[in-house]
Amino acid sequence: MQTTTFEQLKETLYHETLPNGLSVFLLPKHGFSKTYAVFTTRYGSIDSHFRLKDGRELQVPDGVAHFLEHKMFDKKDRDVFKEFSENGASYNAFTSFNRTAYLFSCTDHLEANTRLLLDYVQEPYFSDASVEKEKGIIGQEIRMYDDNPDWKVYTNLLKGMYQKHPINIEIAGTVESISAIDKEVLYQCYETFYHPANMVFFMVGSFDVEQMMQLIKENQAAKTFPPAPDIQRIFPEEPAEIAKERTEFALPVGLPKCFLGFKDTENGLTGEQLLRREFATKLALDLLLGSSTKLYQQMYDDGIITESFDFDYSNDKMYGYTIIGGDTPDPDRFVSQITAELARAQQAGVSEQDFERAKRKKIGQFLRSCNSVEFIANQFTNYQFNGTNLFEVVPVLEQITRKEVEERIREHFKPEQMALSIVRSAAGK
Incomplete structure (x- = not known):
């Protein structure tokens, strides 16, 4: 062995x-x-x-x-x-x-x-x-x-x-x-x-x-x-452009549900490169939209988001995408505030202090997760099939730089790569 x-x-x-x-x-x-x-x-x-x-x-x-x-x-x-x-x-x-x-x-x-x-x-x-x-x-x-x-x-x-x-x-x-x-x-x-x-x-x-x-x-x-x-x-060649900017669907819901997504246009990464992209993106999301940010607190206090608000980045050798969303009484205001924050960060970047804090938090979360056999088992093969290793996450996180995260923010969160999905009651349309 x-x-x-x-x-x-x-x-x-x-x-x-x-x-x-x-x-x-x-x-x-x-x-x-x-x-x-x-x-x-x-x-x-x-x-x-x-x-x-x-x-x-x-x-x-x-x-x-x-x-x-x-x-x-x-x-x-x-x-x-x-x-x-x-x-x-x-x-x-x-x-x-x-x-x-x-x-x-x-x-x-x-x-x-x-x-x-x-x-x-x-x-x-x-x-x-x-x-x-x-x-x-x-x-x-x-x-x-x-x-x-x-x-x-x-x-x-x-x-x-x-x-x-x-x-x-x-x-x-x-x-x-x-x-x-x-x-x-x-x-x-x-x-x-x-x-x-x-x-x-x-x-x-x-x-x-x-x-x-x-x-x-x-x-x-x-x-x-x-x-x-x-x-x-065999996979069809996926165009860089999204399929549809906005999709609305009617179902009985108390509050509208609103998800916005950003699609990766360059794929084919494996191993450490794929792992670095994944966690640079997840750090960016924590820095810009996490529960300790001013935007989150403002949106929560204003009733624009609820505790259902969440975000995540999913990737594979063939694709990658971010999803941000949850329940909101005003989908258009929700999208406007999120996209404004992403645009601001593309220009201003993130502070070194906030970046280091987010990185330490992410490392701590991962280490705690490794105390769960369920987490390890469910994640291990996902990383294995992508040519990466679950147990290399911490070393990769430690190596990621603020510049890397800022480049990822500019590269990934482009308006032309964003699609929007809303589900609301028919009466709310």
Whole structure:
């Protein structure tokens, strides 16, 4: 096993790539009662168009990755939910734009739960009848989200920012798109993206590293896998320009919901460069819009924002965007004050004192988060698939300069890269 020690965090990460290509990462944290395991494939909702080594080019319906996630729990002769429950484990799964994860946490029966996680994810079973039944279940989920104001304001913003990239397509697809899914499509995508070489197993908590690695090796050695497919993901070229400046939608809400987003125009970064961009942007947001800023206090005192106000930056090798928003009685005034502050900062920059304070705060927040096995497990593979490392965040944060943040403010928060999404009651239009 390879070992990497992060002295600053007092953590040692163990890693081994198995003969079938599976990357296994183990992070022991002795003294913790809970252990958390995540089995993740680098396959998300945006991976609907791809080419295989034999030259076949496939375009599958929107929503297949999410549909697959649902179907992985169905087995011909076992009840995965019941087995996890009998073992005292909490279990879940999720699909994002770029990954699908299956996970559990437990305080007991760790070995049995680990085998169960590995086995059910690596033993697909799809039947015509169960696929048709699932269409109804997921269709209800899609319709439920269509009526959710928080989800609608978010997805409409993505559609406003992105013209062609499939990040503008909802993760679950549409009722129409999932109607075209059958078991052959599911098996095809499973065999393409669920090969061990495209997956990561990560565990954090209280366990013996040598014993756990041996358990995983034995489990994988007992299974047969074909050669790893050579996957070429195909994405349309995304124009620099946003798709739509302003989108409004009517749903029953007490206060209008308003999100504004800024789209990155240059992508393709990996490793430390991607990490630096992420945290330079997050520092900029804290400096300009955080709860300790004058703007935040003024807007809160004036009733322009509520406690729902928030902001975040999300990025991948292929995309990056900032979202700022929340509930507000006056969306236009809200947008005006936010954009005015961003324009001011582009001209005036930020003070060294404020910058150092924000950086210390961000480092402190990250260090506290590392006391949570849930945080570490859920974030680790996200960074891993982007060619970065969760445990390099603090060294990168320490290196980021005020000049770097100011350049990021000027580069990222351009008016022409901004889209606006509003959801309000029909009567409020």
